Amino acid sequence: MINFLVGLHAGLGELGSILFLWVAIELFNPDSKRINRSSKIAFIGFILLLISWLIAGIYYTTDYGANIKPVIKESSNAWAHSVIMESKEHIFIILPFLSLIVFLLLKNYQKELLKDNKYRKSLVFLSILIFLIGLSMAFLGYLISSAYRAALEVNVI
Amino acid sequence: MKPKPQSLALSSVISGLTLVFMTIYAELSETFKKFLTNLTTHHWISKSILTILIFIIVYYLSSIFFKNSSPKSKYIYLIIIFAIICYILIFVFFLYEWLNK
Numbered sequence: 530m531i532n533f534l535v536g537l538h539a540g541l542g543e544l545g546s547i548l549f550l551w552v553a554i555e556l557f558n559p560d561s562k563r564i565n566r567s568s569k570i571a572f573i574g575f576i577l578l579l580i581s582w583l584i585a586g587i588y589y590t591t592d593y594g595a596n597i598k599p600v601i602k603e604s605s606n607a608w609a610h611s612v613i614m615e616s617k618e619h620i621f622i623i624l625p626f627l628s629l630i631v632f633l634l635l636k637n638y639q640k641e642l643l644k645d646n647k648y649r650k651s652l653v654f655l656s657i658l659i660f661l662i663g664l665s666m667a668f669l670g671y672l673i674s675s676a677y678r679a680a681l682e683v684n685v686i
Numbered sequence: 687m688k689p690k691p692q693s694l695a696l697s698s699v700i701s702g703l704t705l706v707f708m709t710i711y712a713e714l715s716e717t718f719k720k721f722l723t724n725l726t727t728h729h730w731i732s733k734s735i736l737t738i739l740i741f742i743i744v745y746y747l748s749s750i751f752f753k754n755s756s757p758k759s760k761y762i763y764l765i766i767i768f769a770i771i772c773y774i775l776i777f778v779f780f781l782y783e784w785l786n787k
């Protein structure tokens with residue numbers, strides 16, 4: 530059975546990550562209006578990643594562990610759990626912290642962004658890193674669901 | 687009161703490294719994994735909650751010692767470098783474990 534929590538986790542997580550690409554673009558050539566907007570976008574991104582984290586926890590500790598993990602581990606693609614899922618479930622925890630830091634700095638140090646070019650660039654890099662980690666989470670998620678589908682197909686055939 | 691950038695950088699580094707330590711040590715020590723599981727109901731939930739707590743505690747403790755200052759790029763690059771290190775360490779550990787099974 531398809532669990533809607535997976536879609537919600539992936540959707541909110543990706544949306545949250547993409548918002549940090551938006552933040553980075555706003556900071557390429559900032560003015561006070563753009564910085565103010567990027568701070569609001571970063572806040573929404575942080576909230577989405579936080580909700581995605583909570584949903585991932587509910588899904589992982591209920592449905593995944595009981596129904597998905599045993600099927601993948603019994604298949605020829607057991608690496609999808611042992612390497613990919615084990616890495617993904619722990620690496621994801623870093624994302625809400627990074628997004629919170631970007632939001633707090635954007636909210637509280639807006640003038641510094643206009644004055645200090647090095648600081649502005651470093652925040653652009655941090656926002657892009659959040660986007661890239663989020664993107665990699667989606668790719669790892671794709672590998673896990675592909676391994677599960679492949680395992681189910683083998684069982685059916 | 688504005689958040690102190692040095693404290694944000696330090697707390698993210700320490701909480702990230704603690705997460706890596708808990709992740710790796712829980713795989714190597716069944717006792718530690720059981721301890722984490724008994725704390726809540728699942729070792730992953732315990733790791734998540736402990737990482738949040740460590741982030742908050744290190745932030746507030748370090749805020750006492752750090753002076754107010756404007757954010758510097760070196761603090762942000764420190765966060766970036768350690769986030770990448772944590773990502774690589776976790777992935778390489780599970781890959782190594784799988785290859786040496």
